[in-house]
Amino acid sequence: PETPCIALTASANEEVKKDIIEKLALRKPAVFQKSFSRANLSYSVLWEQNKEMRLLKMLEKIQGSAIIYVRNRKKTESIAQFLLQNDIAADFYHAGLLPKQRNEKQLAWINNHCRVMVATNAFGMGIDKSDVRLVIHVDLPDSLEAYYQEAGRAGRDELKAFACILVEEKDLIDLKSQFEKQFPEPEILMRTYQAMSNFLQLAEGAGELAVFDFDWPEMCNRFKLPKTETYYALKCLENEGLILLNESTNNPSKIKINVSTTEMYDFQIRNPKFESLLKCLLRIHGGLIYSEFVAIDELQIAQVLKTPQQEIERSLALLEKFELLDYDKKSGNPKITFLTPRASAKDLPIPWNEYFDRKKKYFKKIEAIEHFVKQEIRCRTQQIVAYFGENLHQNCGICDVCIHEKRNKSGKAYPEGNLEVKELMLKYLSKGPVSLQTMVDCLRPLSPKEAARMIQYFLDTGIIKLIDEEIYKA
Numbered sequence: 204p205e206t207p208c209i210a211l212t213a214s215a216n217e218e219v220k221k222d223i224i225e226k227l228a229l230r231k232p233a234v235f236q237k238s239f240s241r242a243n244l245s246y247s248v249l250w251e252q253n254k255e256m257r258l259l260k261m262l263e264k265i266q267g268s269a270i271i272y273v274r275n276r277k278k279t280e281s282i283a284q285f286l287l288q289n290d291i292a293a294d295f296y297h298a299g300l301l302p303k304q305r306n307e308k309q310l311a312w313i314n315n316h317c318r319v320m321v322a323t324n325a326f327g328m329g330i331d332k333s334d335v336r337l338v339i340h341v342d343l344p345d346s347l348e349a350y351y352q353e354a355g356r357a358g359r360d361e362l363k364a365f366a367c368i369l370v371e372e373k374d375l376i377d378l379k380s381q382f383e384k385q386f387p388e389p390e391i392l393m394r395t396y397q398a399m400s401n402f403l404q405l406a407e408g409a410g411e412l413a414v415f416d417f418d419w420p421e422m423c424n425r426f427k428l429p430k431t432e433t434y435y436a437l438k439c440l441e442n443e444g445l446i447l448l449n450e451s452t453n454n455p456s457k458i459k460i461n462v463s464t465t466e467m468y469d470f471q472i473r474n475p476k477f478e479s480l481l482k483c484l485l486r487i488h489g490g491l492i493y494s495e496f497v498a499i500d501e502l503q504i505a506q507v508l509k510t511p512q513q514e515i516e517r518s519l520a521l522l523e524k525f526e527l528l529d530y531d532k533k534s535g536n537p538k539i540t541f542l543t544p545r546a547s548a549k550d551l552p553i554p555w556n557e558y559f560d561r562k563k564k565y566f567k568k569i570e571a572i573e574h575f576v577k578q579e580i581r582c583r584t585q586q587i588v589a590y591f592g593e594n595l596h597q598n599c600g601i602c603d604v605c606i607h608e609k610r611n612k613s614g615k616a617y618p619e620g621n622l623e624v625k626e627l628m629l630k631y632l633s634k635g636p637v638s639l640q641t642m643v644d645c646l647r648p649l650s651p652k653e654a655a656r657m658i659q660y661f662l663d664t665g666i667i668k669l670i671d672e673e674i675y676k677a
Contacts, residue, residue: 247603267336
C-alpha cells in the first residue's frame with residue numbers, strides 16, 4: 204500500500220485524467236502537466252479537393268523532413284508513388300509490412316535518406332526525430348488527442364514547424380461512417396454472436412475458456428453475413444471481453460511476386476504443374492501482386508482449384524524456394540477463445556448503458572475534430588489547449604486563423620493578386636451588377652472559399668457594395 208505510483212501519458216483531457224486517477228486508485232495524487240501550447244508549431248486547415256497537388260506545393264515551399272498521415276494502407280503506397288514520380292524522396296509505412304521492412308524504412312527516414320514518410324498511424328510511436336518540419340494529415344484523425352500527438356512530431360528541435368490538415372466534406376462523412384462501424388447496433392452484435400455459436404456448434408452455458416478453430420469468412424458465407432459488418436462486430440465482442448481472437452485472424456498469409464511478367468510466363472511454360480495456381484493468384488489479385496504484399500486465403504484458393512489446402516501451402520513454399528515469390532505464411536490457423544460461458548444471444552452479458560456511454564464519448568471526439576476543422580475564428584492553438592483543459596490567454600500568432608486575422612487588420616489579407624482581382628472584378632461590374640454566385644464563378648481559378656474571402660475584403664475596403672445578393676461597383 205505504501206509503494207509510490209506514477210502514471211504517465213502523452214496527452215489527456217480532464218475526463219481522461221479523472222479516469223486515470225480513479226481506475227488506478229491513486230490517493231491524493233499530484234498532477235504535473237506541461238502546457239499543451241507549442242510556440243514553434245503552426246497549425247492550419249486547408250479545404251482541398253485536389254490533395255495530391257496541394258501536397259506537392261507544400262513540400263516545395265517547406266523544405267526538410269516530413270510525415271504524411273493517411274487512414275489506409277493502399278493510400279500510403281499510392282501517395283508515396285505519386286511523390287516519387289514528382290522527384291520527392293518518399294516511402295510508405297504501415298502495419299501490414301514485415302518487421303524487417305518497417306525497421307529499414309524507419310531507419311532510412313530517421314537518417315534522412317528518405318525525406319517524406321507516408322504512413323498510417325502505425326508510424327511515429329516512440330520515434331524522436333527532432334528535425335521534422337512538416338506533418339500533413341490527408342485524412343482526418345479520430346480525435347484531437349490523436350491529432351495533437353501526431354502533429355506534435357514536428358518541430359521537436361524547437362524551430363519553426365508546420366502541421367496541416369487537408370480536408371473536404373467527404374472526409375467528415377467517412378469519419379462518421381467509420382465511427383458507426385466501430386459501434387455496431389445491439390441487433391448486429393446479437394446476430395453475429397448467434398451465428399458464431401451455431402457455426403461452432405456451442406450450446407448455451409458451455410465453452411468457457413474453450414479454444415476453437417475459427418474461419419470467420421466461411422461463417423459469413425454459410426450464414427450470408429456481410430463480411431465488413433461481421434468483422435467489426437467480432438472486434439466489438441472482443442473489446443467487450445466475451446471472446447478473444449488470435450493474431451492470425453487479423454493477419455492472414457501474404458505473398459508478393461519477385462520476378463517480371465516475362466520471367467513469370469517463362470516459369471509457367473517450364474513448370475506447368477504450377478500454372479493453374481499462379482493464374483489463380485493473378486486472377487484474384489491482378490498486377491498489384493507484383494508491387495506489394497497482398498493478403499491471401501489458402502482455403503479459398505484450394506476451393507477454387509479443387510485441391511487440398513496443404514497442397515496449396517506446399518506449392519507456395521516451393522515457389523518461395525525457387526525465389527519466384529515471397530510467402531509470409533500466417534502463424535497457425537485463426538482461433539477464437541470464449542472468455543465466458545456461451546450466453547443466449549438475446550441476453551448478451553454486455554453492460555449496454557456503459558456501451559452507449561462509450562459510444563457517446565467517442566462521438567464527442569469526432570465532433571471536436573469536426574469543429575476544429577470547420578471553425579475559422581478562434582486561434583487553433585487556443586482551441587487545442589482548451590480541449591485539454593488549459594486556458595491560453597494570448598493567440599499563438601502563427602496558425603492560419605491568426606495569420607488571416609493579422610492580414611485583415613493590416614489591409615493586406617491577400618497581398619498577392621489583389622490588384623489583378625480588383626481589376627477583374629471592376630471589369631465585370633463595368634457592365635452592371637452581377638449576382639454573388641456569378642462573381643464567385645468569374646473569379647476562378649480561385650476556390651469558392653478564396654473568392655468569397657476576396658469579395659469580402661473588397662466589400663470591407665469599399666471598392667464594391669452588396670445589395671440584395673447583387674454586387675455593384677461602389
